Amino acid sequence: MGSCVQRWIKVQLKGLPRKDFEIHSLKYFYTAASNVPNFPEFVVVGLVDEVQVEHYDSNTTRFVPKQDWMNRVTEEDPQYWYRNTERLMGAQQTFKANIEILKQHLNQIGGVHIFQNMYGCEWDDETDEVNGYYQFGYDGEDFISFDLKTETWIAPVQQAVSSKRQWENNKVLMAYRKQYLTQTCPYWLKKYVEFGRSSLMRKDLPSVSLLQKTPSSPLTCHATGFYPDRAHLFWKKDEEELHEDVVRGEILPNHDGSFQMSVDLDLSGLQDEDWGRYSCVFHLAGGQEVSKRLDKRDIRTNWKTNDGAVAGIVFGGYFGTSALIFLAGCIIELILWSKKGPQGKVETLLSSSGSLMCVC
Template identity: 40%
Template sequence: MKSRKIINQNTYQNLLLFTLAFSGRFGTHSLRYFFSAVSGISDFPEFTIVGQVDDQQFMYFDSKIMKVVPKTEWMRQSEGADYWDRETQTSIGAHQVYKVNIQTLKARFNQTTGVHTVQVMYGCEFDDQTGETNGFRQDGYDGEDFLFLDLKEMRWITPVMQGIPTIQKWNNYGYEIEAKKHYFSTVCIEWLKKYLEYGKSSLKKTVSPQVSVLKKSSSSPVKCHATGFYPKDVTISWMKNDQEHHEDVEVGQPLPNEDGTFQKTSTLTVTPEELKKNEFICVVEHQGKTFREILKDDSPLIAIIVGVVLALILLAVIGVVVFKVYQKKKGFKPVNASDDGSNSSARTDPQA
């Protein structure tokens, strides 16, 4: 898996990449929680949590509303008040811990002003064809990796000196690491399967993309825009005179549309002279189907309008985490289980 840097909170569009930081493989399902503690932004909640099953957000919490709420109809209909009360109390506890943690890290980094974030991503996945499961947990601070949990070695690891006090402290909590291992190998997988059953009619849907080739002016880069597709995994490539073309091509990440589908763009930088002399074709592959769109001289001179929900922008700005993903072999890493192992999210952490 490609490495990617944690995205700072100063660019709304970049923050929307949270939905695609971890692309699912065919047959693989995932349960992920993203949360962030923020210091120095008065207009947004200081703590936010988002839960996703596969590509769909199913729950949300922030420190202004102070409760966990469902974000899909299938979740709203499947769990009762006890579930939402329990998740709310767990989230409130996490909020209090991370209010302290962000102040601790600001002191370690010798920071007194400015915007700062503690960001966490954790969850689990399983392959319904092979039965293989995996747990993952990564933490970041101010746009950089801070620490992660290596489940194979059963220890916390940090790439920065400011993280050493935390891993020295947390690595002494052997019982908590064991609890995390149990959560990710058992509890998290059980809840993931339960959520998949709740939302099977929605999560298993397939919607094909609409493909357009667009340009702002005759001399501007050309954009191949695929939109309205689900699930989010899609491949966009270019052909020049029936040959694969990879030069001067930049492929974006999938972005969410307000109806739950996704969009993705590939940009081709090419001169007007090249366009006249050659035929360029955008090729989009999705769920075993191939869609082609030929770039013509009369291709629409319009800009792409990104159909992203404002609510998702808000979530991304303060609460949703996109991490610099470690190489695939490092994997993703986990979070604490509750004492009784019954929590679906199990979000409580020790202080840093």
Template identity: 40%
Template sequence: MFGCEWDDQTGETNAFDQHGYDGEDFVSLDLKELRYISPVQQGIPTVQKWNNEKSSLDYWKNYLSIECFDYLKKYVQYGKSSLEKTVSPQVSLLQKDPSSPVACHATGFYPIGVTINWQKNGQDHDEDVDLGGIVPNEDGTFQVMSTLNVKPEEWKKNKYECVVEHKSRTTKSVLTEDKIKTNYESLPIGIIIGAVAAVLLLVVIGVAGYCVYQKRKGFKPVSDSDDGSNSSTHTDPNA
């Protein structure tokens, strides 16, 4: 593993060239002393060999001291619009039914750093809270959900708030009945239409399959000895 690090705020830099074996440190380059070192006895023969290869040492000194940082700064500039892009989260309060827990769902935010917490009457509330992991969306943004496991009568007589803090902004959603969406209501219309279409397709396939089955069930093959129009042998009347 080799590379370089650059802090564009302080200007601090760091570079490294490290080798491992079986999950353990094996050999690494001391850039200041310009020599390889090993924390284990087994790496000494490799260290001795590489330290005698002056042309290789000079190459890594030049790459890790100059070239690597030139590339890094160039790529940071190329990706600056993406790296500095911020998209605010869309926050919704979701509930499956009137007696189920309430979930605070934040989605569509970028970059990934976000905190989502509950407050009760202005104070942080960590009890009866299940926090899910941050997961990616198809468009490159992220989403996260935190569920409040308290009875409706509890949050109706107290002031509960879901607080979502992101680089772009801080969003507070007060838990009230009029702000809650059911899971069905929160589904995109495209998903609902797709689900209905899928059910209709299954019904059509089922009916078609049943008809084919009934036809096959009533079909009786005609033996070679049978006469008449059901025979599988056809004669040209003009022959």
């Protein structure tokens, strides 16, 4: 379920422009969950440059900062956390109602369901260009999205058509949506970037390790502790990057705000005399690199160490942690976040045709 939502988010972000250290982003994820054990029915997460900065969930019913520097927001807005807590408590009820509306439209009874809203903006700090997006997904698939250029809603499924018509007929809502994405969101994004500049603009190189379960398993190059997440990890032979016999993993978040990733190399056709020609290379956006040459003595394995001792704890330590981090990452992406709207209100627009309520 988490991986499904994760894939949906990644598909939405693919078309957004990216440049090394010039594009800053503010993203909100609202997630309502139905019948998900041990998970809040409503979660909101806010991210600045991919770093979680705010959080709300239905268990705590509190909107709180996740970075110390975010407390600076109260310097000019003392009621910021209180006002948005009240607003998100209202949004929680709206999202619960929307899941029920969708279940009725799709003739669904029971089962696990996820309704998610993702919106935000990106800002190029060199050209001052901004770009915004606002979209909804249900059970990991596109449901309806706002096209900022044409100022229309796109409904890829029939069940979203009634919402599209109703929202487009509400000229006040359409004007607000455009104003938020082009002005309000970039305004707050610039403030947050300034508040957290020393943290957000840092560049941390990772530690790089070679890991292998058994002598017949692929060799994993694992890089962890790097920041930001705009990075590339690859295997090369001599000076040429390898594309065959290589499997790349996704970039995953660590608990401390840094990131990790891995890339596997199939060793089955590798001759002993060629080992020294292979290297694992980590490249951080901006030009910094870490390179680790392939050497049998450096491989940490679940099979045995170089002195013949079993090394299961070493390998399990790396990959057990990775699995937990991946799960945490899925949960984070199965989460949402929200921000200051006009007068902090949640507007509900439920028509007789049963279209979605609109969260403003």
